[in-house]
Structure formats: C-alpha cells, structure tokens
Amino acid sequence: MNLDFEYSSISFDTEATPMITPSDVVEHLFCPRYTYFLNCLKIPQHEELRYKVLKGRELHDRKEKENKEYLRKKIGCIKKGLSVYLASPKIRVRGVVDEVLTLNDGTMAPLDYKYTEYNEYLFRTHKFQSVLYALLIKEIYNKPVKRGYICYVRGKAVLAEILYKPADFEYILKVIDKIFKIIYNGYFPERTPYRNRCIDCCYRNICV
16 A cells, blocks of 8 residues: 655645745744844855754655655554645745655644654754644644654654644744744844853854
8 A cells, every 4th residue: 555645736826925934933943043144134054064954854865765664553644745845825934844644533744854863852943843834734734733743763763743732833823923023123132041052053153
C-alpha cells in the first residue's frame, strides 16, 4: 500500500498579502531582534554557511526519498504528503512542512525532521513551529489537527509527539501579530533575556 500522495490540487493566491515564514516565527521566538534586522534593515543571516543548517537541508532532501514504516506502526498514518507547501493569507504565513499526515482517526498532523538529538526536552521553538504548521493545516484542509510530530534524527532517531492545546494556537497568532507590528512600524524590540543565545547569533556584532 502506497501511503504517499500529493496535495497539488490545492492552490492559493497569496501574492497580494504580505507573508512571513515559519522560520521567521521561530527566529522571533529565539530573539525578537531577528525580526528587526532581517525584515526592517534587510540584513541577511548568511545561514547557508552554518554547519547545522547545511546538514539539516541534506537530511530533508534524503528523507523525501525514504519510506517511513513507523508512520503506519506507531501513529496510525494512512496517507502522507512530502514537502508540502502551505500558505494562508488569513494567517499571513507560508512555508513548506516536511510531511503532512492523515491519521486513521480522521485527523491530520504535521511531521518535521530536526538534525539534533532528543534529550527528553522539547525545545520551545520546535514546539511552536509545529503549532504553526498545525494551524496552517487546519485552515487549509478544514480538518482537525490535535497533535504533531517531530523526528529527531541525530544519534538514535526519536519520534516526539506534541499534543496541542487551544492556548497554543492563540499564542502563536499573537506572536504573528507582534512580528507584523515590528515590520510595519520599524521599531527596535527588546532582545531576548537569555544572553547565552547571543553567542552564536549572526547579528551579535551590530546588536546593542
């Protein structure tokens, strides 16, 4: 039984609406000043030079070609779409999720791959990226999305489940509003209170 399928029949007219990406949201959650430097000052990150980013892109390309048996056995997947483009003018977000799953209970779920190890702690940025994908799936396909999955593939592969709460969706919509307020108004936001995040930041030399 072939579980792969395409969502190519769905098209979106998103050109007239300013849009951000899930990466924009994740970076804002990491530090709000990413939003300012990247979207207001138009200073690129040059993230293509970073090792983890390169390895992550290689991983995504490889996973598209593999058949994942655990989708049937562990989470009741009956269909899956690979590298699915999602866009919603209402939510003002567009991007590509690694997999969109249809489960045997009639719900749908996003699955994302991360080139990192799972250490029994779900990163906040990973969680809310998944929440954002779930929100897009709910909006576009008009199907319930109760949970999502992240596959941590570095070391021993681990499939982590996220159970969504209504407050998660409310929170991510507020984050999107904050991002657009920075973009439209061009104000300089407070940086993250977690100063250890500044160590590997590409903007650390111009952030004061």
